[in-house]
Amino acid sequence: MDMPIALVSPLWPPGGERKAMVYFMSLRGVRKMFVDYYAVRSILCSYSVCLDERDVSMHAVFKAELAELLGPGFAGTALSLMFIDGQYLGGAEDVHFLHEAGELGRALEGCEAAPSWKLGYMEACAACGDVRFVP
Numbered sequence: 001m002d003m004p005i006a007l008v009s010p011l012w013p014p015g016g017e018r019k020a021m022v023y024f025m026s027l028r029g030v031r032k033m034f035v036d037y038y039a040v041r042s043i044l045c046s047y048s049v050c051l052d053e054r055d056v057s058m059h060a061v062f063k064a065e066l067a068e069l070l071g072p073g074f075a076g077t078a079l080s081l082m083f084i085d086g087q088y089l090g091g092a093e094d095v096h097f098l099h100e101a102g103e104l105g106r107a108l109e110g111c112e113a114a115p116s117w118k119l120g121y122m123e124a125c126a127a128c129g130d131v132r133f134v135p
Contacts, residue, residue: 013054013065016086018112020049023066024080025057036092037080043099050112085110 013021022044024037044051054062056079066081069088082089084107089095098104 013069013083013086015052016083018050018085018110019052020044020047020108020111021052021054021083021086022080023054023056023062023083026055027057033079040080040082040092040095043095043104044108045114047105047108048114049108050114084108 013023015021022037022040024040025033026037027034041051041053054065056063056066070081080092080095082091082095089098089107095104098107
């Protein structure tokens with residue numbers, strides 16, 4: 001079954017050309033969002049594509065971008081939201097579905113490959129150990 005990849009908005013995320021892009025929340029207050037994000041991240045890393053991660057809980061610019069892309073009602077939308085080559089793909093459940101159906105690889109074909117040092121699992125940040133937020 002082919003799942004259509006459709007734009008929700010005529011706008012594309014800035015810098016989203018030839019990349020897999022995920023808008024997410026790194027704050028662990030909502031466990032489901034945190035677990036969904038890391039599951040999506042793990043799936044995308046297995047495809048060795050350039051992944052642009054945009055944390056809306058830490059950067060107001062990314063939150064404003066997402067509001068512009070999806071409209072003011074996006075606040076009730078569960079994150080992680082995935083864009084491929086600038087087009088909206090869906091949330092974590094959509095990514096899981098496409099991965100399990102074998103369709104995600106086809107959707108990622110036009111994306112840039114990750115740098116060779118990032119193949120497989122992405123290298124952890126030396127400062128935070130890949131936690132991404134250290135008070």
